[in-house]
Amino acid sequence: MASAPVRNPLAGFVLAILAATGLSAVVGFASTLIPYLEFRLFFLGLALFGAGAFAGRKTCLGILGFMAAYLGAFVGLYLIELLFWTNPWMELLALGLALASALGGLVTGKLGVRQLERAAQFGPGVRRCSSCGARVGTSAHKCWSCKATLTY
């Protein structure tokens, strides 16, 4: 993440929606091969959490990851239900299961923010005092800690 170029958050959001849609469609289709409804729902819940977690990595904000994973999973699942698995609770199922994906997106979206913060802390914009090792600003002339003159 640290080396990745800064992306437009909106582009990341759209990418995350597309990823969530694609993954939940694959997961939804795979679930139609599972014979028992209980197993199917259990599998869908777990797999969608994973799909959302993957999709959420494309965004750098938890709430964006949440929304993108929710939207994407809902669309992907509903499509699969329409095509391969017509049942009387299609909307309800898609809405409920999309929530599992959304939680996954929320978790990794938050992680992304933490990574960005860490990258900002230890990124190339920070240098250290040569005599005491304290972190000093890029434009500082004197170390705030040991008062040594910073020559580089």
Ligand SMILES: [Zn+2]
């Ligand atoms: Zn110093």
